[in-house]
Amino acid sequence: MPQADPGLFGPASVTWQLHGDPMMWIAGVRALWLQALHPRAVRGVMQNSDFREDAWGRLLRTANFVGTTTYGTTEAAERAGAAVRGIHRRLSATDPGTGERYPVDDPGLLLWVHCAEIDSYLHVVRRSGIRLSDAQADAYCAEHRQSARLVGLDPAGVPGTSGQLAAYFEKVRPHLALTPEARGVDAFLRRPPVPLPAVPARALVWGRAASLAYAALPPWAHQLYGRPAPPPAVVTRRLRAAGAALRLIPAGVRWQLPPKHILRAVARLGPGTRPSVYNLHRRAAILDGPGEARGIDGGGGGGWRTPG
Template sequence: MGVPEGEPDPGLFGPASVTWQLHSDPVMWIGGVRALYLQALHPRAVRGVMQNSDFRADAWGRLMRTAAFVGTVTYAAAPAAERAGARVRGIHRRLRAVDPATGEGYRVDEPALLLWVHCAEIGSYLDVARRSGLTIPDAYADAYLREQRTAARLVGLDPATVPGDTAALAAYFAGVAPELAATPEAADVDDFLRRPPVSALLVPARRLLWRRVAGLAYATLPPIAHELYGRPAPPPAVVDRRLRATAALLRAVPAGLRWRLPPRNILKAMDRLGPTSRPSPSTLVRTAAILDESGDKATGNSHE
């Protein structure tokens, strides 16, 4: 359904969605790092990255581009989000990789690889958000996963093939687990995330801030990831306490200040839709819209 003439475009999700609220929380950065750790354990997926880019030279740029894409898809008007998706699909369509063990060539936009990247990302966002202290009942978690089928469509997936609730997502991860492995490429990603190259002036900040963020992201990974990477993690209860404490510090920074950082997606959305569109993850239970069984948005606003 399109947007009535004269009314501001709420985008692909809109202020009534779980996505709108959840993606504004600063703990999403920890979820993003967790996703990188998890994504790197799929051999074909990580080789597709490593063989088509200089990950070590541009890892920061890759992380920022991913964050910018998520922000655009979440908060921009629908045409801008669709254009962002078309750009991503166009890039992926041209890329190929080779399995060094068999010599087999393959496309990096194979549906199975796109699905892994998508599920690792949204699963990480949701897991970190819930464990960081946000109140997200199961129904809202399921609503978020159904909404994210729209994001999956933008990168080239058939939404019907994408897990739309937490049970389906758990079943997907259980099914793909035998394919995961600790490859040399995964070790490179791990090494970068633990000790990213920075200038001498930023080494103290890396030790004080980044080590905590990356360490927490790693600790929140599922046990199979810890086994493959070969490093243990504290008990889940300890991890959750540390995550909640870190999240409290991040949330203590005024949202208006955080949102002023480029590309200012949230402030642009509020300019477009008005102050009532301001996202507030802490009030997610009161403001998020529950999707019905068919996955249609409660607002009736659909671009699929």
């Protein structure tokens, strides 16, 4: 009997274990706030879709892309990447200051979206209590050269370590700004429109989650948005409390939510492949010894994969 296809990453990867964590949703929203600070990237989104009308669909499509590329077969992952590349290939945006027309699949813009997501995923899960070693964080960055390839980037030009990711943000920061488009994303994420009966739920559920995602942004992003950064120790306590609470929800319950990528992957590969952050804890302890596996308080993401 042929061996089942583990997909692009497989159960031995950091990605496989990490992407099953519920704090990835908080990280995805952080990525949206971060991505909006790149003027050309955010214009590519806003000029090719009605973000305010389809923000939830965009978030779900991005989650589906991440789930498919992480837990789907190799064929499914490649198909998802081809679909994203096809959409990007047809779209362009205009710089209102110069009138320049530029493609949405410009490698610099794709790289910004990619790095904002990877930084957000790593930052939030580590800071929320997952004891990920530095070697595992580097492995995660290296693994996601695969996801970068899927959206049309040359893997050789994509940061493959945490240090390279930090250097990338230092290089790109002078090009970031709070544009009118970024203000629109910020306003939406803080207070998305919902039907009147859902307003209390928005404040109770979304308001807390979005506030936490925003708080987890790096200090320079808070400065660009024009609001003071909360004390790092307070944010870390809130992230750890949220992580502890969400991880109390049994995985079998969380994984029942559509589109059930993890359940299908485990059915394909066997029960021993169930993702768990505790697998990462054990491996870090074995590889690095006591005290090396840790969370972090500093840092550079939902996210934007398809403008349409």
